[in-house]
Each structure stands twice: as structure tokens, then as C-alpha cells.
Amino acid sequence: MTVSDPDSLLAPEEVAHAIAALGSLTEERDVDAWRTEHLGRKSRLMASLRALGGIDRSRRAAVGRLLNEAKTRLGDALAAKQADLKARRTQDLAALDVSLPGRPLPAGGLHPITRTERAVVAAFGSMGFHVIEGPEVELEYYNFEALRIPADHPARDAMDTFYLDGPEGAAPLLLRTHTSPNQIRYMERHEPPIRLIAPGRTYRNEATDATHEWMITQTEVLAVDRGLTLAHLKGALYEFARHLFGEDREIRFRCDYFPFVEPGVEVSISSPDGWIEILGAGMVHPEILANMGYDPEIYTGFAAGLGVERIAMLRHGIRDIRRFYENDLRFLRQF
């Protein structure tokens, strides 16, 4: 092609022809080839444009206008074709039934006792209580005597105890009936201030029913410091109740008896169904503080014992405590 030859310049019929050819294309790669042929660097159009400078000055403007018009038409046709192809590409996909389930992922989960224990630990943790743990197989001293429950004390009637077989004459071993031995074990080795929480399994030798289980998870709470009062116990339990049961909960105390606290209280929280008893608590008995080497005139403390199952039952509306240790997956999957 000779660029100076005006007859070799792109003719309008050729443009129409090219556009018609484009219309019949359906594959992306054919469209790409078309673009190279008609709009690429080596296309007749581009060559014509490059040759424009060589033609007669009097015709140059008219030819230039024609060529640019052709370029615009080809470019528009290409853009329309590409848009059409793009639309076609997504239109032609087979439609999914979007309501079908996803591919199953195997699921696992934590036991509701674990979850609830963690929630209790976190609630008290936010108030600076830290976790300690103690043995489940205990000596009578820690489970009873150091807690002001001597042998043949009637308070033992409420704590039917599993004893282990042991050699004659050795100190009897038992399965702890509550987590309160942790109080003594910790105070023996530490000085105030104390803020601890001690979760763990406890055992009572009693028949099971919907509200009684012979093995339960308890959590002991203990704080000893200068100036602690029953009002601080109420404050801490109020905060705990808000953590576990939500805002707008109230705390009520009623007088109760545990040999290792004075005063002793049974604690209820408000609920839409009325007051619900959730735990026993009180001020650490001054004799115990004195036995631990703390001056009860200077230091005071509070203690509480929570049943984790009871709290889990209230949080989740579980009606039968025996569900926890049946480990039915239909139950476990609900949490």
C-alpha cells in the first residue's frame, strides 16, 4: 500500500463491511482478532491515518475527517460488541438453586459446663479475681474442720460425703463436697489482699433427680482485704449477675447459714419469673481469718459458692440437671 495514493485510503464501504463482520462474531478471541485487523497498529485505518500527512493539503482535512469518523464508528461497534459478549458470558451460566445447603463443615463445640464456668471466671476476672485450683480428693481438715464443721456437726447432714477406702489409722480421704477447701489452702500460703475464684468438681453422696446430681461443678469466690464489707459482696455479685444474665438484674440477700461465714446469706437474682436463688455467700468467719494469721479487726473478707450447673440451667432454660452428664449430642449441639 502506498500511503500517498489517496485511492488506497480506507473507503466507507469497507467500514460498513467490517462492522457487519463484527456482528456475526460470538467468540472473544475472534473479536480480539477483528480488533487487531481493523483498529490495530497495522490496520488499514491506522496506516491511512499515519499517511494523512502525505496527501494533498487541500484534501487532507476532508480525508482526515472521514478517517476519524471511521475510527469512531469502528471503536463504537467494538465497544458495543464487547459489552454484548460480557453480558452474554454471565447470562449463559446455568442458574444455581441458591436455596441448597452449603457443603457440610464438621462442627464441634464446648460443653455447656465449660462455657458457663468460663463465663463465671470471666465475670469475676473483670473485677480482678484470678483463678486458682485445688485437689478434688481432700482431707477432712480442709473440707470440714478448718471451715468450722467439726466431726458430727449437723451441717454435715447437708453434705453427704464420699469417703475413700484407706489404710487403718491414716487420715481419711474424701471427695470434696464443695470448693471451699480452696479458701483455706490459699489463705494458708498467702497474705491479703486476696481475690480468687476456684472452679472445680465437687461430690455429694445423694440420689439424683431433675435438680440434684451427685457430681457438680462449683466455683468458689473469695476476697480478703482491708475494709471489705457485705456491701462489696453485693456489688461484686451484682456485677456478676449483669455479666451472666444481662442488665436490669437485681440482687437480693436473705439470711442463711454456712458455718464458715458470718453473716451468711442466700443470694437471689431478679428474673421475669421472680426471685431465683443462685448461690450461698457471706463474710468470712472472723475465727477463720484469725486461724489463717490475719487480724480480723483489720482484714475482712467475703466468700461465695456458685453451682455452675445451676447457672447454666438458668441461662439456657435447662430443666433437668442430669442432661449435663448424659452427653447426648442432640443436647451438646445446642450450645
Added chain:
Amino acid sequence: MRVPLRWLETMVPLPEDVEALAHRLTLAGLEVTNIERTGGDWDRVVVGRVLEVRPHPDADRLRLVTVEKGGEHQTVVCGASNVAAGQDIAFAPEGAMLTDPRTGDLRRLKKTRIRGVVSGGMVCSEAELGLSAEHEGILVLDTSRPPGTPLRDVLGDRVYVFDLTPNRADALSVLGVAREVAALTGAPLTPPDVSTPRPGSAIEGRASVEIADPDLCRRFTLALIEDVEIAPSPAWMQERLTAAGMRPINNLVDITNYVMLELGQPVHAFDYDTVRDHHIIVRRAAAGETLTTLDGKIHELSPERLVIADPGGAIALAGVMGGLDTEITDSTRNILLEVANFEPASVRRTARAFDLLSDAARRFAWGLPPELPPVASARVCRLLAEYAGGRVAEGMVDSWPVREPGVRIRLRRSRIPQVLGMEIPRPAVRAALGGLGFEVEEDEETLEVGVPYWRRDVRVPDDLVEEVARIAGYDDLPAAPLAGAIPHHPPIPARDLRERVRDLAAEAALYEVQTYSLLSDADLAAVTPPEMRAAPLLKVRNPLGEARDTLRTSLRPGILRAAARNLARGARAVRLFEVGKSYHPASGSDDGRPEEREAAVGLVVGVRVDRFGSPTETGLDFFDTKATLEHVLAGLRITPDFRPAAAFGLLEGRTAEISVAGSAVGVLGQVHPETAAVFGVGQDAFLWELDLTALLEAAPGMTEPPAAVPLPRHPSAVEDFALLVGPDVLAQDVVREALGHPLVVEARVFDDYLLEGSGAPGEAGRARRSLGVSVRYQARNRTLNENDIAKVRRTILKRFKANHGAVVRERA
């Protein structure tokens, strides 16, 4: 304990709203668990007086009875033979609700015509009032209330049912509850009359007591009541006893029970004429001595037991139960009345040993004041004189060897807010203590408080703080935020590890179970190697049953049973884990306590599911299970070593020992079908077990926060090898070999298949295998070129061959 309100009312006026009072008692520490109604509602039934009884004109066995009922008269037909003029009876007019004696249902009384006579009402039997099955005769009332009075004001009662705490022996009595009511409401208290009516001749010389063991018997009194006549006790006493849960017997028995309930002090009546020499000895039993108690049982005694004896031998088990020989009978004329105080622990031990947890034993075991016996004795004497025609001998035999001084407590006023965190106004303090019977002397700083004898639970100043708080009520107690320094938080690595393992196992799609710490020894034997079964187990001396008499030494039985139960309920894939303690006798511990070790166990059994979650034919296998364990260990940043091993209860060839840094920390394998069957699992089951205590020792820093490694800045190259390996080669060792080169940053198996023989991929030691291993080369400080990589390749291939006999089959 049950307290009928009509009885309580005799000692203290009750407010109108008895439910509100029950609530206040509960908040103050005397928990009312229930308010029972005795008798029925008896809508419209009133007291009526029989004015006239005439025969029915057309029926021999029926009568026409005219009844006055509050100003008006009515004549009704009655079939009972015991109806008579002058009686006060329960009259039901038309429309009253009555019990149908045949069905027990309530129905409304309708007007009927009986043999031609219209009857618009009914004279009721006990059955029609729902009081008993008795419907032969009508109920004759013993009342001073006028005709027209609603029946429920005459019969029936409301009863507070208490669940008391064992510090409050004083409240195990109507008087004790009345004292609380008086303190809470400010109403005056009227204690029962204990004055002695016209005494007869002196008791002196006619009865005597000797306390041989004063450590077990703190006080012993005897009274003598002569010429009693046995008869039913008065109706009001029977009603009160019945409402309180006791069966009326006769006046003598009823009066002793009545006084126990009224004052809280058990008393015991001997037939005076059967007590030899009229002499009582309170002593420890002789070894081998026997006693037949009132219930007819023969007990062999030992010196641990305190008995009441006469010169001929034991006649009662002190504080627990009387003896048969000296029992009150219909021919009893003279009563020797014992009212005593025994050491609580001794009574509790004896009562439990003989399984005789009587109302009396419970009161003694809770601890009674030695000041109470003369009061109760006088009360019994008064009632016997009044209701059994007895003559009370003047005076009382009273042995009280060691008299305790009264308790006085000095309470600093400032202690009240120091303990409670709130001030209680002085008048409220005074009112609370005064109302409860404490004597208070006070000045600006202190209260000097005398404790009444019946409050043996109040001994230290903080006890008084509680008394004040519980009567004033805790409702005004503020909720104070905790202030002050937060104490040091020492870490507990064992807990951190346990909780981390729980999270990781749950992430690995296992559900957590929690199973009982106590199992049967048969369960444990099934998972214990025979040579270890002789080792002592931790047995419970007083178990709930054989299935739960041994502390677990393994978590396997619990999780296998949990899996079996779920499979039995139709679960197709069961993936479980438990983290918990196992318990092992410790020979070396200072205090004899066993070692409590932390363990984790995972269990996988069942089939895989397809894309829609439907069960497939493919079973969950060893490697499904291993993946869960690997997830846990990877999360702990532990690189474990898996070696073929033999372990009891697991299938050989499908069992690996897991070790970390050279220490064994657990096992992974297929549960032996015989073991699985013991626990009811009939499918291929796979488990892993980690000894967390050992793991913590082997890898102590695993719960520390990980240190970040800078990302590589130079490109890496990957090369795959197909290696021909011998039967005993472990893939893990080949991979580790590659990783041993400093320029190899990653090596993993991507393929594994057998070239000949049988068996399935992954089962080492069966046949020659082709092992595909993919290796990634990378340097931290430069881009590796072809020459660098060729050098590394040569080195690792040489080591593959030299150390594992592995040669390249083809190179991708």
C-alpha cells in the same frame, strides 16, 4: 418442721397477711418452703346446731333434722344414726362444695327430694368434708363458736412448713418461731404456761439420778406424776399435733410430743413402776449390752453409746429412743418424766449408727440449751395434771454437774458498718436485739449484750451483727464496687493448657463431653493392661452403687460409653473429646492424697457424610482422627513424633505412640473391637489420648504467646519427588530428613501408593511403596539459582538413600 398457725397464734398475734409474714421469716433465715392448708375450702359450709331430730315419715333409717345456722332454721334429711339434738355439726346448704365419698371429687350440693321430703342441705360426715374416709356417722364439732360461723374458721388450719438451718435448734419449736415473729413484727410474746398446779407429795426420796458420764450428759431432770388416767387427748391438741405431722395416740404420748414441738425440748416418759429402784443411771453402755427399743428392735450396744439405765440395765438409748420394758402402757398409773440435755455429737452418732433419726434425736444433735429441761418438765407436768388427771409430785430431781456461765458479748458499734458496709440506726439495733430476747446495755462506743440461753448459735460479735442485719433486713444494703489494689495473678500453666486444648479440640470439630469421675472397677479393668490390674485403685467406701465406686484412672470408659449411647440413639458420626482429671494412688505424697493428673481424650466413630450431609458408606478412619489430634498439637505449636507402638486396648498395627521432645505424651489408634464392645461400641472407633501433665513437662512454653517470624523476601522453588521406599520406612522420617537441610523450608507428602502386595496406603510395613514428597527450597537472604537448588537436591537425595533406603523413581 411444720408449725400450724392456730398454735403459733396462741403465743404471738399474727398479721392478717400470713404469706407476707412467711416471706419475712424466710428473709430473716427461717425459710418457709410452703404454706399448707389443712382441711378444705368448705365454701358456704357453716357451724350448725341440731335443734330437733324426728323420724322420717316414710323411711325407718332416715331422720328429719332441724338445724340452726346463724339465726335461721332449716330441716334436712339425714341418714346418720349418731345425729342428736344439741350437737354442733358442719352444715352444708344447697350450693355448697362437698367431696363425693364414692369418687373423691368435689361437687356442688343440689336440692333433692328423699322419699317424698325435700332436703335443701346436708349434715356432713368427715368424708364429705374431705377430712377422712369416714362417712357412716356425721362429724360432731367441739367448738365454742356460734352457729353460722364458717366451718373453715373452726376446722382446718394453715401450716408453715420450714426448712431450717442446723444452727437454729431454738427454731425447731413453735415457741422459737413465735419469738422470731415477735421480733420481726414487734408484737408481744406469750410463752406457754409452765406454772405447777397444786403439787402433791415431794419427789425427794422416791426417784434419783446419777450421771456417770457428764461429758455426754450435761443435765438430767426427773419429775414424778402419779395417778394418771390414760385417755384420748383433747381435740384441740390432737388437731394441732395432726397439723404438725404427728399422729395422736393418747393423752400421755400426745402431751410429751406436744411439749417437744412447743418448746423444742424432747422429753421421755417412763412407767415409774417398771424402773427398778426408781433409780436412773446415765452411763456409757457396757460392751455387748443389749436394749430393745420402742420399735421392738434389739440393739447391741458398745461404750460409744450413752444409755439411760436402772440398776438392772439399759432402759433407753439417750436422746434417741426409749426402751420397750419401761414403755407407757394402758395400765401405766405413775409416770417418771425424763427431761435431759445430751452432748449433740454423741446423739447424732448414735442416731445415725442405728438409723433412728427421730425428731428428738435431731433436736439434740442440733444442740439444745441445758437451761431448757426444767421449763419443759414443768410444762409437761402442767398438761398431765390438766388433761390426764395426774398429781405432780413436788419438786424435781435435777442433776446439772457443770453449769456454764451465761454468754455476754461486747460489740463495738463500729463493727456493724465494718462488716455490713451500712449503718443501722441505733433504735433499730436495740429493737432487733431486744425483740429477740437479748439483754442490751449500751454506751456511745459499745453494746454489752447478754445472750438468751436458747440462742447457743450466738457467740462472737459478728453473730450479733448478723442478728441485727437479718431482723432489720438486707433490702437497704447498698451494692458497693470493689476498690483497692488488684492482687498479683500467678499463672496456672496446667489450666491454661487444659482450656487451650478444649478450644483446639472443639475447633477440630469434636464435641466436648463431661463424664463422671467415678466408674466401676470393671470399666477400668477393661482399659487397663492385665499386668497393671493388680495395682490398687481408689475405691469409695460408701458408694452410690457398684457402677460408681472407683475413681477413674482413665478417661476412656466415659467417652466410649458416651459414644455408645449416641450411636444407640441413631447418631451416624460421633466425634467427641473430654478433658479432665484421672486419679492415681500416690505412694510418696505427704498427706496420702492421690495424684490428680490432667488428661485429654478424643474419640471418632461412625461414617463420613456426603455433600448434603447424608451418611455415606465410608467410615471415619484413623486419619480422620489423627487430623483432630494434629490440629490440637499444631495449635499448641508442638511437633509430635508418631511411632508404631503396642498399647493395651488398641489394635496393633493401627496404633501410634505420640512423643514430644523424646517424652511419651500419649497414644493414637483404633480401639480394639473387644474393648469397644465392652462399652457398647460395635463399629470401628479411633481415639487419641494425651497426658497433659506429661505434655506440660515436655513442652513447658507452649501456652506462651508465639514470637512472630519475618516473612520471606526472596522467591521459593518447589520440587516433587516420587520415592521408592522400603516397607518399614515412616513417611514422617523422610519428610524430617528433607526438613533437616537449612535451605528446605517445607516438605510434605503429596502421594502414597503401593506398588505390589496388598494393604491400603498409609499402612506402613506391608509392601513397597511409592511416596510422593514435595519440597520447597528457599533462602532468607537471596534468590536461589539452579546451581544452588541442584546442590540441595543432591544432598537430600543422598540422605534419603543413605538413611532411609529411599530412591527416586521419577522426578516431576
